[in-house]
Amino acid sequence: xxxxxxxxxxxxxxxxxxxxxxxxxxxxxxxxxxxxxxxxxxxxxxxxxxxxxxxxxxxxxxxxxxxxxxxxxxxxxxxxxxxxxxxxxxxxxxxxxxxxxxxxxxxxxxx
Amino acid sequence: xxxxxxxxxxxxxxxxxxxxxxxxxxxxxxxxxxxxxxxxxxxxxxxxxxxxxxxxxxxxxxxxxxxxxxxxxxxxxxxxxxxxxxxxxxxxxxxxxxxxxxxxxxxxxxxxxxxxxxxxxxxxxxxxxxxxxxxxxxxxxxxxxxxxxxxxxxxxxxxxxxxxxxxxxxxxxxxxxxxxxxxxxxxxxxxxxxxxxxxxxxxxxxxxxxxxxxxxxxxxxxxxxxxxxxxxxxxxxxxxxxxxxxxxxxxxxxxxxxxxxxxxxxxxxxxxxxxxxxxxxxxxxxxxxxxxxxxxxxxxxxxxxxxxxxxxxxxxxxxxxxxxxxxxxxxxxxxxxxxxxxxxxxxxxxxxxxxxxxxxxxxxxxxxxxxxxxxxxxxxxxxxxxxxxxxxxxxxxxxxxxxxxxxxxxxxxxxxxxxxxxxxxxxxxxxxxxxxxxxxxxxxxxxxxxxxxxxxxxxxxxxxxxxxxxxxxxxxxxxxxxxxxxxxxxxxxxxxxxxxxxxxxxxxxxxxxxxxxxxxxxxxxxxxxxxxxxxxxxxxxxxxxxxxxxxxxxxxxxxxxxxxxxxxxxxxxxxxxxxxxxxxxxxxxxxxxxxxxxxxxxxxxxxxxxxxxxxxxxxxxxxxxxxxxxxxxxxxxxxxxxxxxxxxxxxxxxxxxxxxxxxxxxxxxxxxxxxxxxxxxxxxxxxxxxxxxxxxxxxxxxxxxxxxxxxxxxxxxxxxxxxxxxxxxxxxxxxxxxxxxxxxxxxxxxxxxxxxxxxxxxxxxxxxxxxxxxxxxxxxxxxxxxxxxxxxxxxxxxxxxxxxxxxxxxxxxxxxxxxxxxxxxxxxxxxxxxxxxxxxxxxxxxxxxxxxxxxxxxxxxxxxxxxxxxxxxxxxxxxx
Numbered sequence: 002x003x004x005x006x007x008x009x010x011x012x013x014x015x016x017x018x019x020x021x022x023x024x025x026x027x028x029x030x031x032x033x034x035x036x037x038x039x040x041x042x043x044x045x046x047x048x049x050x051x052x053x054x055x056x057x058x059x060x061x062x063x064x065x066x067x068x069x070x071x072x073x074x075x076x077x078x079x080x081x082x083x084x085x086x087x088x089x090x091x092x093x094x095x096x097x098x099x100x101x102x103x104x105x106x107x108x109x110x111x112x
Numbered sequence: 113x114x115x116x117x118x119x120x121x122x123x124x125x126x127x128x129x130x131x132x133x134x135x136x137x138x139x140x141x142x143x144x145x146x147x148x149x150x151x152x153x154x155x156x157x158x159x160x161x162x163x164x165x166x167x168x169x170x171x172x173x174x175x176x177x178x179x180x181x182x183x184x185x186x187x188x189x190x191x192x193x194x195x196x197x198x199x200x201x202x203x204x205x206x207x208x209x210x211x212x213x214x215x216x217x218x219x220x221x222x223x224x225x226x227x228x229x230x231x232x233x234x235x236x237x238x239x240x241x242x243x244x245x246x247x248x249x250x251x252x253x254x255x256x257x258x259x260x261x262x263x264x265x266x267x268x269x270x271x272x273x274x275x276x277x278x279x280x281x282x283x284x285x286x287x288x289x290x291x292x293x294x295x296x297x298x299x300x301x302x303x304x305x306x307x308x309x310x311x312x313x314x315x316x317x318x319x320x321x322x323x324x325x326x327x328x329x330x331x332x333x334x335x336x337x338x339x340x341x342x343x344x345x346x347x348x349x350x351x352x353x354x355x356x357x358x359x360x361x362x363x364x365x366x367x368x369x370x371x372x373x374x375x376x377x378x379x380x381x382x383x384x385x386x387x388x389x390x391x392x393x394x395x396x397x398x399x400x401x402x403x404x405x406x407x408x409x410x411x412x413x414x415x416x417x418x419x420x421x422x423x424x425x426x427x428x429x430x431x432x433x434x435x436x437x438x439x440x441x442x443x444x445x446x447x448x449x450x451x452x453x454x455x456x457x458x459x460x461x462x463x464x465x466x467x468x469x470x471x472x473x474x475x476x477x478x479x480x481x482x483x484x485x486x487x488x489x490x491x492x493x494x495x496x497x498x499x500x501x502x503x504x505x506x507x508x509x510x511x512x513x514x515x516x517x518x519x520x521x522x523x524x525x526x527x528x529x530x531x532x533x534x535x536x537x538x539x540x541x542x543x544x545x546x547x548x549x550x551x552x553x554x555x556x557x558x559x560x561x562x563x564x565x566x567x568x569x570x571x572x573x574x575x576x577x578x579x580x581x582x583x584x585x586x587x588x589x590x591x592x593x594x595x596x597x598x599x600x601x602x603x604x605x606x607x608x609x610x611x612x613x614x615x616x617x618x619x620x621x622x623x624x625x626x627x628x629x630x631x632x633x634x635x636x637x638x639x640x641x642x643x644x645x646x647x648x649x650x651x652x653x654x655x656x657x658x659x660x661x662x663x664x665x666x667x668x669x670x671x672x673x674x675x676x677x678x679x680x681x682x683x684x685x686x687x688x689x690x691x692x693x694x695x696x697x698x699x700x701x702x703x704x705x706x707x708x709x710x711x712x713x714x715x716x717x718x719x720x721x722x723x724x725x726x727x728x729x730x731x732x733x734x735x736x737x738x739x740x741x742x743x744x745x746x747x748x749x750x751x752x753x754x755x756x757x758x759x760x761x762x763x764x765x766x767x768x769x770x771x772x773x774x775x776x777x778x779x780x781x782x783x784x785x786x787x788x789x790x791x792x793x794x795x796x797x798x799x800x801x802x803x804x805x806x807x808x809x810x811x812x813x814x815x816x817x818x819x820x821x822x823x824x825x826x827x828x829x830x831x832x833x834x835x836x837x838x839x840x841x842x843x844x845x846x847x848x849x850x851x852x853x854x855x856x857x858x859x860x861x862x863x864x865x866x867x868x869x870x871x872x873x874x875x876x877x878x879x880x881x882x883x884x885x886x887x888x889x890x891x892x893x894x895x896x897x898x899x900x901x902x903x904x905x906x907x908x909x910x911x912x913x914x915x916x917x918x919x920x921x922x923x924x925x926x927x928x929x930x931x932x933x934x935x936x937x938x939x940x941x942x943x944x945x946x947x948x949x950x951x952x953x954x955x956x957x958x959x960x961x962x963x964x965x966x967x968x969x970x971x972x973x974x975x976x977x978x979x980x981x982x983x984x985x986x987x988x989x990x991x992x
Contacts, residue, residue, distance in 0.1 A: 029132060030139040048136060048162050056172040068128070078132045 014054055016097060017044070019082065019090040022064060026079040028071070029055060055080060063089050129169055137162050184507075191507035201480060202512065204883055205473050209516030209564065211876055212469025213556040214523025219462040220556070221528050221549040222535070223455045230443045230544040232368035234308025238403045239442035242416060247434035255445070256396035258430065261423055262300075265399070268419045271412040271439075273404045276303045277397035278372040279380070282647030284844045286353040290837065291844035292340065293647070296330075296354070297374035304331075306402065307371060314348040314363030321362075321379040328359040329379065334367040336375040354378075355649060356842065370542035372398060400442055412439040446541035453945045454866045460939060461618060461873045464611040468877050470560065471608045472884045473516075474567040477509075478601050479891040481568075502569065509568035513561040520560060524553055536861035598892070602924060605888050609928020612874075612881040613965055614935040619874035620957035621947055622867045628949030629863060634687055635790035636721040638852045642825040642832065643685060644845035645816040655774055655811040656739060662840055663807065663815070664737060667714060669835040670819060675828055678719045678820040681807045683712040685854055686721060687791035690802060691813065693768030697753050708749060709792055709800045710766055712807035712815070718744070718787065720820040728760045728785030731806055739808035743781035747789045749801035759783045766803065774811035781805055795859050796948050818851075825850045866946060878965070882972040889921050890976035897983055905985035913981045921973030929962050 021027065021035045032055075033046040058064045063086030071077045082090070137158045144154035195202040233239060242265070246252040257265065259277070266275045276299065283296035304316035312334050321329050330352075332341070341347055351358050359378065371377065403412060416437040424431035444452070491501055525548060532546035540546075653659055663681050670679035684690050690709030697706070711717075715731040726747060735742055743764060750759050762783050769779035781803070792802050807815070821828045829848045836845055893900075900913055940952035950957070 028135065030136045033136075048133075048168065052133060052136075052168050053172050075135065075138070076131070077135045078128070 013097075014046075014050060015058060016090070016093040018051075018054060018058065019063065019086055019093065022080050022082050023087065023090060026067070026069070026081045028077040028079050030077075032080070058086070062086070129172055133162070133165055133168065187504055187507040188511065190504060191511050194508060195511060198480070201476055202515075204887070205476050205512050205564075206516045206519060208469040208472040208476075208880055208883075209512070209560045210519035210523055211880070212466040213517065213520025213553075213560045214527055215873065215876070216462045216466040217520070217524035217548065217553045217556045218527025218531055219455075219458050220552040221524070222531050222546055223459055224549050224552060225546045226447060226535075226540045226544055227443075227452060227455060230447060230541045232309060232366070232543055232545075234306075235402065236443060237441070238405075240401050240403055240409060240412065240439045241442050241445045242399050242401065243438045243440065243445075244420065244431070245436045245438055246432040247436060248432065252432070253438075254396070256398050258395075258427060259397055261427065261430070262397050262399055264423055264426075265416065265419055268422075269401075269412075269415055271404055271407045271415045272401040274302070274306050274402040275399065276300050276306045276401075277399045278303070278374070278377075279395060279397045280372060280374065281355075282846060283354050283376065284647070284649065284842065286356075286842070290833075291841070293844040293846040294336070294340075294354075294375040295373065297372040297377050298380040299371070299377050300380050300397075303371070303377070306400075307369065309366040309369050311363040312366050313345060314361070316363055316365070317377065317379045322381055324382045326379070326381060328357055329362045330354065330359045331363045331365050331377045332361055333365055333370060333375050333377075335370070337364050340375075356651065368543050368545055371400075373542040401439075403439075409439045409441065413437050443541070446543075448539050450945070451536075451539035451862060453942070454862065457618065457866070457942055457946055458869055458873075460942060461615055461870055464615050465873050465877055465880075466556065466559065468608050468611050468615075468880050468884075470563040471604045471611075472880050473512075473560075473563050475601055475604045475608075475884055476887060477564070477567040478604075479887060482598075482895075483891070505568055506565075509564045512568070513564040516564065517557050517561055520557070521553065524548060524556070534865065536865055537857060539862060601888055601891075605884055605924050606928045606931065608881045608884050609925055609965065609969065610932035610935055612877040613929055613932025613961065614939060615870070615874040615877040616961040616965060617932070617936040617958060618939065618943060619867070619870045620961045621943060621950055621952060621954060622863070622870050624950040624954060624957055625947045626860075626863050626867050629795055629859065632791070632795045634795075635788055636686060636723050638850075638855055640821050640823075640825050641720060641851040642819045642821060642828055642848065643682070643816060643851055643854070644829075644832065644848035645814065646836070646843060646845055648815065649842055653811065656808055657811070659811045659815070660737070660739070660808045662843070663714070666817070666835060666839045667716075669839065670817070670832065671716075673828075673831050673835065675822050675831070676819055677822050678716040680716040680720045680818045681712070681714040682717060682816050682818045683807065683813050685816070686818075686851070687855075688794055688858060690792060690800075691768060693766045695753070695801070695803070696765035696767065698763060700753065706753060707800070708766070708803055710768075710803040710805060712810070712813060713804050714807055717804065717818065720818045721790070723790055724788040726786045726788055727758075728783070730785055736806040736808055739806055741779075741781045741809065742784045742806065744785040744787055744804040745783055746787055746792075746799075746802040748799050749803060750786050752801055759786060764803065766805070769810060772810050772812035776810055779809075817845075863948075878968060881965075882968045885921060885924065885969050886972035886975065888924075889917065889973045890979075892920065893917055893976045893980045897980070900980050900983050901985045901987070904983060910981040913983075914977050917977035917980050918970065918973055921970065921977075925966055925969040929965060932965075933958070933962075 017036055018032060021032050021039075027035070029052060033048065033051055036044050036046050055064065059066055059080070062083055064080045065083050066078050066080050068076050069079050137155075140158035140161060141151075141154045144157055145151060149157065230236075231239065241255055242257075243253045243255045244257075257277070259279075262275070262277045266272075269275075278300070279298040281296045281298060283294040285292040285294055299317065301319065301322040304311075304318075310316075311331065314331075317329065317331055320326055332347075337343060337347075347361055348363065349360065351360050353359075354376075365377070401412075403409070413436075416439060420431070420435065420437050424435070488501055528546060528548045535546065648659065648662060653662060667679050667681065670676055690711045693708055693710055695706045695708040715733050715736050717723075718725070718730050728744070730744060731740075731742060734740075745759060745764075753764075754762070760783055763780050764783060766779045766781065769776040787804075789799050790802070792800055817832070819825070819828065819832060826849075832848065833845060836843055903913065904910070936958075937953065944952045
């Protein structure tokens, strides 16, 4: 039932990635898995968006990357939050809370 | 700098990107395997799920900064390839642009240096000189004053806050191995402070140097130090014998300091007045003043006029009956007014050239844009964004502009160098240095590069906005939407033709003028004549007898030198004037003053210059040596003052001789000969009556020698110098040169310079215009291939096709020529001062340049027209 799976709101993917990466160094595949798991498969992360987003966040110095061996012995690119990225995550979360509160308020009281 | 590293290690970056994405697919596949799928199936599913790897890679790349550099590089690569494919277009556009930028920068730089910023002195815009004009004789004025006058002007004026004066003096520097003639200047106290230029080496003249009893010192000009003293810094503090006085060199002036055009400057001490006289007469000083802040030249003239009225009572001999005082900017006073006008003509010419160049570039770009409309449409249809198309064109414009600009800067640099080297002497101030002007270069670059971007981009914006469908369907039948742009192209061509005609017309007039000047009959032979000024030290050469004691043996020695046919003394440089005097002829009554020129010369004067005798004879050697009062007159003198009467044996009086420092109280002379007219006011001014008398009658006035040689005159300079040294070692000759050299310098150098410059501009303009006409006609014709093919298929004769294309070109050319005629006549006001012996509306010149332009233009049309007649109708109709 892919048609029921939600499109990402503009900008939310970046926030979700930052949030997931905040938990510690993690590679791209694991990020997509985590988002899918935590959202209980509500968000299907398209790889076509994930990798450009990762590269974009790295370019902005919110993430930094390191090549390390995984548990299986293969080398993979692990992403880590930078100090700037942590600050960005906090701002975005604050904004998101305000937005969702406001939307919730309208949905509850309007009409 | 991460991006920079990535750019260097591009393959590593690419590998890592591959590896990262690969890792994702592997992990996914691993999960499917864990879920029980067979290996192959797991891998396939993972890949499908992941999607188009290449597309993601591209998106990842685009997230990175260095990617923009790559796109830019790609744009430039494509632009370069596009221009290389259209090589003719690129070369012509770059050439036109570079010429426009280079030529205009070079000329504007010269004008700026020579006219607007000629002087390197402190606040030079407020420096002025003073001229006293005789109101009764328009061309008579003096800009030099008695020292006492200078002091009075300085004390009594209310308009200047500084004033200095200089007195030129010939200096003979006596060195161990010979004499060196130098131009000296005595300067008044405070001169170097007034000009405010620090010396290059050593020190300037200081207040103490002007005091009574101060040790004699001098400052040397930089150019003289470099040219005649090998830039030797150890000379400072050394003593030089100048006109018999031991003077210490205290400093080298700043490189551009050239006050009075002198080689060296000496302080005028309080004891100097005795020395600085010409016989019993005080000499005149040049004056420069600095205007008080807020005072205009006009106010200053009024203030000085009041003082001059008082002074005219004190020094009545120095002032004409009616006079005015003029205060004029020092900068403009030192530039010859004729040359200033020439510069304005060059300025106008080069402006036209810049316009033609830009017009050509604009036309080429417009034509190219029209031809590429379809290409733009295809690109847009294939999904190129408008921004991408525009950026592509910008890259092309940028390449054109940058190449044109670089070549233009080079041409400007070369042009300034060349012009600085070939500007005739004595036309600009000695202080002026011709150098490239940065601001002007910037302006020309902005105009040129701006044209490229404007005409490169506007069609691109239009094209990218245009209806794709229309453009793709348009098969080049030259109809419809492109008509507007064709109109613009035609207008540009008509304008170019008009401007080019104006340039050609100017060049034609300059040429006619120059030819007229060269055809003037001089009345004397200039070839094989060597001349030199001989400044005699005033200390022991004052009277006629002293003067004769030098020249008589010198002339005798010179005549015995092998290679010298004749040698004579002269008081002026022919054919440039003589000494002006009022003249009396007994038995002739007249109301207005009778004027004549006269020359002080020796018996061989007429033989040296090969002047023809019409009547009577020349002086004998005995007559000259005995200072007999005999005279030879010219034909104009005879006609004007004797009419039909025989002048031989009659007497005339030269009144001016009474006023000389070594005066002649009864200056009556018996006429013994009449010679044919010889130019005596240069080539352009009307002849004056002229009289020749023996040089031995007075000790006054500047003297020189004329020598007719049997071989190359310049090769005789050394021999002549040796004879002068042998006659009196304290005398040196000044400016030994051939007569032809001076004639060229004073009369032909400037017109030739102007002629060359304008001709070069006109030729370049003509080339650009013919290229312009060719490209427009060729382009229009190629757009009409289909139509022409159709006409031929329907039975049109090839001659008709040829006529049709040529008619189009002829229309444009004729329109341009008519407008150009108007432009030329508008310019004639500027031109008239530059012309001699030809009218600024000269019909012959107009007809010939119009004919030339028409011919060249029609040839430019004929090439594409002929190509059009060769169109094969069947292939033309298939040409869809």
